[in-house]
Amino acid sequence: MTLTAPATPTLLARFLDVRALTERLAAPLSPEDQTAQSMPDASPAKWHRAHTSWFFEEFLLDPAGGYRPFDPTFGYLFNSYYEAVGPRHPRPERGLVTRPSADEVGRYREHVGQAVAALIERGLDEAQAEVVELGLNHEQQHQELLVMDALHLLSRHPFGPAMIDWPVEDDPDPEPLTWRPVPGGLYEVGHDGAGFAYDNEGLRHTVHLVPFEIAERAVTNEDWLAFTADGGYTRPELWLSDGWAAVQQQGWQAPGYWQEQDGQWMVFGSGGVRTLRRAEPVCHVSFYEADAYARWAGARLPTEAEWEVAAGDVAELRGQLLDPDRLHPGVAGRHMLGDVWEWTSSAYLPYPGFRPVEGAVGEYNGKFMSDQHVLRGASCATPAGHERLTYRNFYPAAARWAFAGLRLARP
């Protein structure tokens, strides 16, 4: 993480914007919705709101001195996994923390927000500015998690209630699948140090690629229906061994949130249960499903280096990622065209020369570098401005509650 300190007025405006978006995303959720935890991997919305505030308390306000914590017990309740900071509440029991209430968490957020704003206004040194920048990126990451986790919770409700009101959309014809060749050779990948990036995006380094082609659009729901119709979920030869075990143990017959009603595929999303739209990128598939689909299609997933090289090279991809109007506040969770994280074939491992940041704040990305898979791009739930071509998202191979789809590659 190398930063040049951003100008303070800009930083303050950005701080207020990011903090406000979190509250807007949580607004459609009742106190009850914000408290329940639907599985150990997901956290209550209330927890996300509090944890992102605790981050500023722990790493900025407390070291800065002169700060009175809102409640001294919150450190225990809202630390996520920073072993170096001290003991913390067990993750699978976050749904039992009924107190503080969602309202009190709102007051906590205001208390922390005002203290940070005051500090920014008084002027930050470079290290402090870096912590604020990190804290904002951290909060943006949790904004997407908040939406993912809330959607998962509502999906477990027997009647699949809508999170937000959402007009019914039409379903245009899917685009045909076209391929773009990328020549082999040496490429530089990883973050080059200009602007904010997480530690896991560096060091920038050289990779050798053989020539390949990459699809110019993601796999769609219509594509997936062909896979399903061709027995995709019943043919072990298409699957990794662990993937086939997951299919059988979890009874997968379609992507997450799909449900069949009277012979018609419906899909649960932030607008409730809707008719499946054929042209949308398929979403809520696991790595195992993405891998099996690619094998069925006679193709494969790209490596993360291939993805990054192709994305840097291809204007359409880039444009899609950088469109500033993509995420409208309150629109989180919408399945928009092209807007999914894309599974790569790469395991989540350190780049050559990777070193985590020193201190507790560095307990961030490096400690998860085993048995996870890299996703690239961004989703409809990624806050605008949080995308980067070098961004490395990661989930376990069986996870389906992320906004994750896939894009094919081939030799």
Next chain:
Amino acid sequence: MTLTAPATPTLLARFLDVRALTERLAAPLSPEDQTAQSMPDASPAKWHRAHTSWFFEEFLLDPAGGYRPFDPTFGYLFNSYYEAVGPRHPRPERGLVTRPSADEVGRYREHVGQAVAALIERGLDEAQAEVVELGLNHEQQHQELLVMDALHLLSRHPFGPAMIDWPVEDDPDPEPLTWRPVPGGLYEVGHDGAGFAYDNEGLRHTVHLVPFEIAERAVTNEDWLAFTADGGYTRPELWLSDGWAAVQQQGWQAPGYWQEQDGQWMVFGSGGVRTLRRAEPVCHVSFYEADAYARWAGARLPTEAEWEVAAGDVAELRGQLLDPDRLHPGVAGRHMLGDVWEWTSSAYLPYPGFRPVEGAVGEYNGKFMSDQHVLRGASCATPAGHERLTYRNFYPAAARWAFAGLRLARP
């Protein structure tokens, strides 16, 4: 269940009283508190409030005709275990039902309450009056469960918050343990059909008892400290085999809700974490612990028949049970002297000639008659007027979240 129809005005007053107590008991709980589920055996307070209302809808209002249900999906959400009524939401996932909100459940309760009150005012036939009476007893039973479950939830919070404000009580010297002899011979036990009783309390029948003695007070916390100090939780010879397995698997070293702080025993209760009071009956012990204690004390638990015979015979017991002022609204969860359910040595089995009530409403007590143990008496959380000498409460042998203690017997 044999009933003479009670006079309508009285029934209406009683209906309003019971319904109001449920709401008073839930009042100290926030919407978040009312939604979380701390273990599969416990239910959210919101669920208890809704389920007791659904019972009137399902078994009284709907058959009576002309009733518009508050929400047609509530039957699925708030049926507990009546297989005959239709499918229902799985019990371990009650904590994920964040909608309806606690407030909407309040409106549901009013809707149902007004409809029942109107029906009572119009006049009930005998069968309907029986259902109302059953529904009120059912709701009283759930009042105690609501308190038990809420207390269990708060006990899982890392800081053991108080459910209600509660003055600190003094701790008088415990009474000495005295014994009362009961002669052997033939006795009649079970409900004789006068007034309301659950189906499992009949038929009244003859048992043959050998002479025995029964303790004139329950085992106290001070008694239990002697057991603990004598290695009670570390000596397998004192325990049933399954009990010893539970001790080791669950790490029991003291009754439920006890915790040691700086060498001092504290106990969590509705007033938060307090100093242990020596004269109080020990509470939140499992059947296994009660059985081990009795063995350690050179005594045994009474059978349910012995308990019932002794209780009918002993003025002190009777008086204690029938004291109308015992449960003050809002006082639920208090550990009062003598106020615990008492484990007996009896398994929960049908009495000779037992027949459940016909129809879905009879899916009530009979279907649980395996692998549970009978408790007799009543607790500080039992609503006033809900006690009976013939009442058969029951829990699995390892359960500790009930307000359960014990009373010794010996030959």
Next chain:
Amino acid sequence: MTLTAPATPTLLARFLDVRALTERLAAPLSPEDQTAQSMPDASPAKWHRAHTSWFFEEFLLDPAGGYRPFDPTFGYLFNSYYEAVGPRHPRPERGLVTRPSADEVGRYREHVGQAVAALIERGLDEAQAEVVELGLNHEQQHQELLVMDALHLLSRHPFGPAMIDWPVEDDPDPEPLTWRPVPGGLYEVGHDGAGFAYDNEGLRHTVHLVPFEIAERAVTNEDWLAFTADGGYTRPELWLSDGWAAVQQQGWQAPGYWQEQDGQWMVFGSGGVRTLRRAEPVCHVSFYEADAYARWAGARLPTEAEWEVAAGDVAELRGQLLDPDRLHPGVAGRHMLGDVWEWTSSAYLPYPGFRPVEGAVGEYNGKFMSDQHVLRGASCATPAGHERLTYRNFYPAAARWAFAGLRLARP
């Protein structure tokens, strides 16, 4: 357990007989068969052979003095559950004890057998004679367990191999079901102290029974087919709540060891997979199934007191139990007419005044007195001479690998 010391010559002959039967029962099992453990509740045949020898070492030879143990590590390996004797190998891992070999266990049995025989020949005091008698009954009990456990193991083999060679039997028409009335009143039940009995069979005591009728034969396979055909396994209203949960979790659709092949019911037994015989008593049913069947049939299970009173009264029952030719060595596991343990409705609890024997040897029956159900009678696998009208067998409600069926009762 009150014993008069049996004459030594008789005891020696009996000792040699019982020990020899164990070896004959194990003889058809290969070293591999004798070592595997098919579930935590079952033990390898090799373990049964060694454990019953260890019992004599621990409770007879070692206290008698002058005895050199065969191998000092066997105490750890072959103690079953006597906490008072010291640590022991965990039960679920008995299948990993590949050493000593089955052959070496044979040598261990000879070593112990010779030492006990020598002691008997030198003359026993009364306490020693009691231990020998207890050890022989203990070994007989394990003979049936050895057969049960071996059968369960072979049932898990994908091809259901036969344990012994067994001629195919014809299938006569089932007898009609007739009922015998038993008058109500006071009865004495339990063991009266003459001859050997386990501690749990006493004290003899008075019970009060209401009049009832009892079936003059056990429920047959043909009866059971009618239950199955009537949707017995698909109708929750017939089942206890825990029973219905077991049906669903374990996928029960028929008794244990039944399998459907091309529309024909087959049953696995000691002779391998055979055609179901209609007149045989149904076997390998759980308490839950027995209870559901009885409810379906408009009847109920008898209590253990009713069973004992009826059996004492009814010549046919008695004759069946006492037939000395019933169990032929090597014939264990055969499904003979009438030869099943019979589930009662009674929980396994202490009789009034029950006291276990002092010392480790008393860790026998009493410590299992929770959450088990009583079976009465004897099965085709019970060694001849081990039956008693007062015998109390017990298993958990879901167990199906015992030779257990049922007999109906009704008011």
Next chain:
Amino acid sequence: MTLTAPATPTLLARFLDVRALTERLAAPLSPEDQTAQSMPDASPAKWHRAHTSWFFEEFLLDPAGGYRPFDPTFGYLFNSYYEAVGPRHPRPERGLVTRPSADEVGRYREHVGQAVAALIERGLDEAQAEVVELGLNHEQQHQELLVMDALHLLSRHPFGPAMIDWPVEDDPDPEPLTWRPVPGGLYEVGHDGAGFAYDNEGLRHTVHLVPFEIAERAVTNEDWLAFTADGGYTRPELWLSDGWAAVQQQGWQAPGYWQEQDGQWMVFGSGGVRTLRRAEPVCHVSFYEADAYARWAGARLPTEAEWEVAAGDVAELRGQLLDPDRLHPGVAGRHMLGDVWEWTSSAYLPYPGFRPVEGAVGEYNGKFMSDQHVLRGASCATPAGHERLTYRNFYPAAARWAFAGLRLARP
């Protein structure tokens, strides 16, 4: 897999040698030892002996025609994971297959061995020669598994019996740790197609490496003692998040098979429980432990490409791998200097352009390419002649029963 058909006489001799080694490795194991299964990941020795024979039946003899299978049920019992071949017995239940006996498996091996030898003598076409070569490599791989699994089984015996008689070895001073630099740049890695290799070792391809240093010896037990003494197993900052969870859930305090006796570290191995030898490479560590050790040592694990480049470059490594006297029959399981598989930091993923072999025989390496980690080198239990510089072994990150240690790298 690209093969030139080896000359038949050589192939026959090699076939007989490999088959004979399997039997010599299993010889010290009793029928009981050969049948038990100590965990789902391990298989009984009897199963390995049968499965390696089934492979020849299924992929060579049956397609060749004119072959009578030894027993038609063995296909179901001894298929490991080839979904394309048909249904198979569930892996976690291999320990329940007590029949066929170990002796009969010996006869099965002879039957298959003679048929294959006859076929070889008659002359093989190229495809058949490839299958024989693959079958021999497959069997060699299972030879090491047989030793690993047998050792794991015996380690679960409470008294840690020796598998083979083994002289006590002296414990020389460990060598000092020295480092060898490897320049950065482009390298070719992967198998080049000359001689046998598994499909997962190709295609040979170009990688770009930054300069690094690699240790000239593996980490020793003495090194590990320093890690342990410095709190290695108690400091979360040294561990990956999943690794730290494994430490806590599984209670790791030292490598697998280490045990402390009276303050002295002992280690279980094929010779039973012995004193730890300081100079030996540490063995039976998981990837998580290897990774934590490297972090503690201020170093890291090499990638598999780095390992392969360094091994090809460094005479000492090469010599060590190719020493033909390394594995003496019967010496399997010995902890010799330098003789461990070495964890790399690489996930087990396909090389660029990887394509599995067509047909069922290709269900071999590719289907396991998720959530496993690559090990390189060979161990004391790897059969002589089975090593290759390009060999890619793989295990899940928490596995400890492989003969796995580590070698450090640094920038």
